[in-house]
Amino acid sequence: MDIDEGLMLRPDGRPGNPVRYLDLDDWHRADPSTVAAAAARVADSLSPTVGMATRRPPDRLLPLLDALTLTLAAPGVEADAADARQLVSVEDPRKAFEELADIVERHPGASIALGQLLRQTPSLGxxxxxxxxxxxxxxxxxxxxxxxxxxxxxxxxxxxxxxxxxxxxxxxxxxxxxxxxxxxxxxxxxxxxxxxxxxxxxxxxxxxxxxxxxxxxxxxxxxxxxxxxxxxxxxxxxxxxxxxxxxxxxxxxxxxxxxxxxxxxxxxxxxxxxxxxxxxxxxxxxxxxxxxxxxxxxxxxxxxxxxxxxxxxxxxxxxxxxxxxxxxxxxxxxxxxxxxxxxxxx
The missing domain is CATH 3.90.226.10 (2-enoyl-CoA Hydratase; Chain A, domain 1)
Structure with missing residues (x-):
């Protein structure tokens, strides 16, 4: 999915694009400058952006993992990662994303507000x-x-x-x-x-x-x-x-x-x-x-x-x-x- 897409607001104010995903398996060979640019765009996105990983992401992807809302990881990936706080282990990352996307699409306002809130509160008193x-x-x-x-x-x-x-x-x-x-x-x-x-x-x-x-x-x-x-x-x-x-x-x-x-x-x-x-x-x-x-x-x-x-x-x-x-x-x-x-x- 294009991480540069906006919310695509409809006439009634509901977003047409309330959630997006990034398949991290496709990013294993990306160079550091490409990763840094993608991480900056994800961090600046209004919609929650969810990563999916069936293999352990290489260390060079850490800026992207940090920027994502969360990453759904196949069994074993979380345990194998050096710093796994960004990862949530699920049986099937794609199915888990579809279920998560269904929730977000039914409650886009609350979901988007939550995503933005969680980007603020950890750094605040x-x-x-x-x-x-x-x-x-x-x-x-x-x-x-x-x-x-x-x-x-x-x-x-x-x-x-x-x-x-x-x-x-x-x-x-x-x-x-x-x-x-x-x-x-x-x-x-x-x-x-x-x-x-x-x-x-x-x-x-x-x-x-x-x-x-x-x-x-x-x-x-x-x-x-x-x-x-x-x-x-x-x-x-x-x-x-x-x-x-x-x-x-x-x-x-x-x-x-x-x-x-x-x-x-x-x-x-x-x-x-x-x-x-x-x-x-x-x-x-x-x-x-x-x-x-x-x-x-x-x-x-x-x-x-x-x-x-x-x-x-x-x-x-x-x-x-x-x-x-x-x-x-x-x-x-x-x-x-x-x-x-x-x-x-x-």
């Missing part, structure tokens, strides 16, 4: 990265892709309870914080977010607390944002400000060296996004991780475009976010998304 993410998220809340997802979801009723949604216990210098909404798989509602912020603020303001542990009650750690509350914001600018000012993940990042997150079962959306800010993430063997926001016409909105790339690189982060693929505990450990799997002998 935490607050600046969160601000960029929140701006993109708030913009997409007003878009047609999210509206279509809302229409397809139908009516959702938020669960009401007067019980605390976050429980806090202090034992000397250790503060234990528990997401306690198991009947909703610890989905983060507006109220839970506020309670979590207040709980973490205790540690942020008290330097006699030298250890913070965050966990979830019930069968899963956290299923992400409460879908029943999606689409209820009436002032998107206010939502943007609240997302920055009252973000528990900012507090986790601020005291990351003191924070351990224990993940079991599902860590979906906001669940893994906020956990990834912690200095230590411990997963149970049954834990799994996925980021489904693009399929909703959105981008991650709980800091994931900042925290996840810091751990696994922007390329694998792009794969998780664009594909919505489920990542198991073993892969998460190998990539660095978690620091330990309980019972893993290393």
């Amino acid at each position: 935490t607050l600046q990265g969160l601000a960029a993410e929140a701006a993109a998220y708030s913009m997409l809340l007003g878009g047609t892709e999210f509206a279509a997802w809302l229409a397809g979801r139908g009516t959702a009723r938020p669960a009401e309870t007067d019980l605390p949604l976050v429980r806090v216990r202090r034992d000397g210098g250790k503060l234990s914080v528990l997401l306690d909404r198991p009947e909703r798989r610890n989905a983060i509602s507006f109220r839970m977010r506020e309670e979590l912020f207040e709980a973490l603020e205790i540690a942020a303001l008290d330097d006699t607390i030298d250890e913070v542990e965050l966990a979830g009650a019930g069968p899963v750690f956290c299923s992400g944002g409460d879908l029943a509350e999606f689409g209820t914001a009436t002032d998107l600018v206010a939502a943007y400000l609240v997302r920055l000012e009252r973000a528990p993940w900012r507090l986790i990042d601020r005291m990351r060296e003191r924070v351990t997150v224990r993940v079991h079962g599902a860590a979906v959306g906001a669940g893994i996004e906020m956990a990834a800010f912690a200095g230590r993430v411990v997963a149970s063997p049954d834990a799994f991780f996925l980021l489904p926001e693009v399929a909703m016409g959105l981008v991650p909105g709980a800091g994931g475009t900042v925290s996840v790339p810091r751990r696994i690189g922007r390329w694998r982060a792009a794969w998780m976010m664009l594909s919505g693929a489920r990542v198991d505990a073993a892969t998460a450990l190998r990539w660095g998304l978690v620091d330990e799997v309980e019972g893993h002998d290393g």
